Amino acid sequence: MVDMQFGKLYMAILALIIFLSCKQGLSKKERSEAQASDTGSEITSYLTRGDRSALLQKSSLSFGGSKASKNIVVNTLETYQEIDGFGYTLTGGSADLIASLSNTKQDSLLEELFADKEQSIRVNYLRISIGASDLSATTFTYDEMPPGKTDPDLNYFSIAKEKETLIPVLKKILAINPDLKILGSPWTAPTWMKTNGAFKGGSLKKEYYASYAQYFVKYIKEMEKEGITIDAITIQNEPLHPGNTPSMYMEAKDQADFIKTALGPAFESAGIKTKIIVYDHNADRPDYPLEIYADKDAAKYVDGAAFHLYGGKIEALSKVHEAFPDKSLYFTEQWVGGPGNFPEDLKWHVSTLVIGATRNWSRNVLEWNLAADASYNPHTPDGGCTSCLGALTIDDDRVSRNVAYYIIGHVSKFVPTGSKRIASTWMDSLPNVAFLTPEGKRVLIVVNVESEEQSFTFEESERNVPVVLPGGSVATFVW
Numbered sequence: 001m002v003d004m005q006f007g008k009l010y011m012a013i014l015a016l017i018i019f020l021s022c023k024q025g026l027s028k029k030e031r032s033e034a035q036a037s038d039t040g041s042e043i044t045s046y047l048t049r050g051d052r053s054a055l056l057q058k059s060s061l062s063f064g065g066s067k068a069s070k071n072i073v074v075n076t077l078e079t080y081q082e083i084d085g086f087g088y089t090l091t092g093g094s095a096d097l098i099a100s101l102s103n104t105k106q107d108s109l110l111e112e113l114f115a116d117k118e119q120s121i122r123v124n125y126l127r128i129s130i131g132a133s134d135l136s137a138t139t140f141t142y143d144e145m146p147p148g149k150t151d152p153d154l155n156y157f158s159i160a161k162e163k164e165t166l167i168p169v170l171k172k173i174l175a176i177n178p179d180l181k182i183l184g185s186p187w188t189a190p191t192w193m194k195t196n197g198a199f200k201g202g203s204l205k206k207e208y209y210a211s212y213a214q215y216f217v218k219y220i221k222e223m224e225k226e227g228i229t230i231d232a233i234t235i236q237n238e239p240l241h242p243g244n245t246p247s248m249y250m251e252a253k254d255q256a257d258f259i260k261t262a263l264g265p266a267f268e269s270a271g272i273k274t275k276i277i278v279y280d281h282n283a284d285r286p287d288y289p290l291e292i293y294a295d296k297d298a299a300k301y302v303d304g305a306a307f308h309l310y311g312g313k314i315e316a317l318s319k320v321h322e323a324f325p326d327k328s329l330y331f332t333e334q335w336v337g338g339p340g341n342f343p344e345d346l347k348w349h350v351s352t353l354v355i356g357a358t359r360n361w362s363r364n365v366l367e368w369n370l371a372a373d374a375s376y377n378p379h380t381p382d383g384g385c386t387s388c389l390g391a392l393t394i395d396d397d398r399v400s401r402n403v404a405y406y407i408i409g410h411v412s413k414f415v416p417t418g419s420k421r422i423a424s425t426w427m428d429s430l431p432n433v434a435f436l437t438p439e440g441k442r443v444l445i446v447v448n449v450e451s452e453e454q455s456f457t458f459e460e461s462e463r464n465v466p467v468v469l470p471g472g473s474v475a476t477f478v479w
Helices: 002-025 028-039 092-100 103-114 166-176 206-225 252-270 287-293 316-323 342-359 403-412
Strands: 042-048 057-062 071-082 085-089 125-130 181-186 232-234 275-282 304-308 328-333 362-367 392-395 398-401 420-424 432-436 442-447 454-460 463-469 474-478
Touching: 042 403, 057 463, 071 362, 071 432, 071 442, 085 403, 092 103, 092 166, 092 392, 103 166, 125 166, 125 362, 181 206, 181 328, 206 252, 252 275, 252 287, 275 287, 275 328, 287 304, 287 316, 304 316, 316 328, 342 362, 342 403, 342 432, 342 442, 342 474, 362 403, 403 442, 403 474, 442 454, 463 474
Parallel strands: 071 454, 085 125, 085 362, 125 181, 181 232, 232 275, 275 304, 304 328, 328 362
Antiparallel strands: 042 057, 042 474, 071 420, 392 398, 420 432, 432 442, 442 474, 454 463
């Protein structure tokens, strides 16, 4: 028996030596082709159906087979913008709800959202409010004063309110993903800086431009002390909508004046590298950032413009890009109205935002908001959103996942920061977008916007993958 086992081992070693010798005899071209054949044949697909019978369901496909009448060609040689990331707004209310979970549940949830693991969706970008948003439990800024008092030197500036839940939750997230990008957006300046002295509406008084610029500087430095790097800020959330609580009205010419006379020089003097992003409102007013860009003294401080899509068309982003291709574009907010319509919301948000915004040069896509409870709380009274459905619903220690979880998960899980959008054939019935990751993986996201299944082929380097995609479903392919 021992002799027989030794003989088998000997033959196996001999076969391996012969195989390696043959491999070494291959030409460089033959070895390259063999490696490509070995590593390029398997495609991993992830499917979500509108009826929820599949939710990021994983399966495998292979290259091979004949072309269908519909063919999506992916071209890695034609590249576009670099991607910053995909994620959500971590509102104050979202942070409150996450912090309310038991430690075990909270840690498990944050791992699921932010970790680089197979069972996680790998969110890599968050937007947070600078002070309260309308999805905070109360209204506040970092330097509120009693009626009739002012604080132009910001002696009473404090981010203590954020240390209750937002900063502790962010620290846990950054421990999981230290490379997470964070965008800060204010809903209002301190009320004593405003024309109406109130949280809702009003405009920033010019006499406080310098103070408000230092407000941003202090915020960025105080967050840095907490180990939180603010990658970018927008100057005002929805500057043309003064009806939220909080909110503040700011026209383009005023935003340009604030940037060139106060914010830009303040950042420069303080050595702040945080990006300045303008507008942060709907795609029906691309003239707003264009007016700021036309002011060269303001534009030199500006990285780019941010958009929402409660008005206008997503193609407006490309018009801004064509006029100023050196400026970046961002998509920073879109809500799902509760209770939601899962199949329709899935199709619209993925095709219009994940696909549409990135095909129109956006470097990110963010859904609003990360979490709410079953009654769409917390929110501010008298002007806070009363029907914003979170990506998560958190009640007591229970967490459920809503449509925005899968909208973002279909891209954040597979497209890391530093990826690039690449060319893919457009089809109205099969909206799609493709990316090349820093590791060299190809990612293709396709939506079947029709009610019936569609057959198509996607092709890369003359290799074909036949696919049958159910009606109303979203698929992500990775290879």
